[in-house]
Amino acid sequence: MLETTSKESEGLELIPQLTLDCVIFGFHDNALKILLLKWKGTDLWSLPGGVIRQDESLDEAAIRVLKERTGIDKIFLRQFHTFGKVQRYDKTSIQEQLAHVIDPKLWYKRAISIGYYALVDYEEVFPNPDQLSDECTWWDLVEIPKLLFDHEEILEKALRSLRLELSFQPIGLNLLPEKFTMPDMMRMYEAILGKKIDPRNFQKKILNSGIVVKLKEVKRGVAHKSPFLYKFDRKRYEEVLKEGGLFFI
């Protein structure tokens, strides 16, 4: 997001023309949520992002930014794409809109941005604005406002990567509470995929994969039949994650 030549962060040296942008996903009330920043004194929104210091890896920079914005550092994090068009967006217009926050002379001529997405536990996050923003807020995926820069493209690509991820890797360890019902898990998949799925097929596939364990408890306070609770089998989950999947062949 911050694509200026100013050396913020206590005068540490930065890698020139390189930035990162983070798409932070959470799951709450059966909806997929995304964390957005509102620029100071404006109604303009964008993804959280940052710069890369000479003495940190790209992953370390992403973890730092995520911790600054969410307060947590145990996060499922994936680098998904690097955005490198010569003109990623209408720079003149952006510089004007944000001139009260960033001196237009300080912008790089061009910046390349590395995209990361993160899956976080909604309940554990304390959203925290950065020095250039007034607000850091969860937005429902289906209600997000227009985004600055090329951040709609970045979000689109992140979502596409996350959806593909679903097809070959277990997901949910950072999105669901510790104990959950099969309908809870299915609603998470539906929120991410943006479509209804067949409950019987879903349950069969999830159980066959061995990534969840059925508990003896049922969920109380639910109308009609109380559904069984499940939790992730962390060992099996990590194994499947490491094996990297479920090829269609």
Next chain:
Amino acid sequence: MLETTSKESEGLELIPQLTLDCVIFGFHDNALKILLLKWKGTDLWSLPGGVIRQDESLDEAAIRVLKERTGIDKIFLRQFHTFGKVQRYDKTSIQEQLAHVIDPKLWYKRAISIGYYALVDYEEVFPNPDQLSDECTWWDLVEIPKLLFDHEEILEKALRSLRLELSFQPIGLNLLPEKFTMPDMMRMYEAILGKKIDPRNFQKKILNSGIVVKLKEVKRGVAHKSPFLYKFDRKRYEEVLKEGGLFFI
């Protein structure tokens, strides 16, 4: 690959500290092949790579490098990962080994590399060394030599990405000849996945996807039964590629 501050390519300005590396895959004699460069006056091998000019996108830079090394520009190309550890490899040792080709003073303190992989038609490629190498040669995946820099890690990651790609997207349009048999196609999948697959399941899944069309011709000069020839249904292939897949749910 070339991670120096020298401004090659007719004095054009480069993006500092940013490079790209290309894993170029071809398929020949039932084996997956990779194009490697041998550094001048050495027996040291690495992946082809290059720099990014201020006036070109990352994709354009990758297409330029691929054209320079292979002579072709219609290529299936995928950006798969950006490599950004602070110390990607033992720089002192590399600088010594290559001191006769690159002045050790010209190396960047640190470079970030964007990884691309390409699938090309082996028959159409004319391998062409760059200004720092003596040879540009196809190597069989199972016989490749030790690679310089962190290029073994880059190759590993490219292969992993290609294998995942197989599970949700059609593949082969750039790797197989125009007409091919079902066993030809299966051997391509086996070469990429590095394992045997079940022929009946394979044929059923490929035919169900609609990406290939059975021709009336059979392949001649083969012992016993002459197998039918197939070709890709380009329209359907592009559709499936665009839809992006086959989710397991």
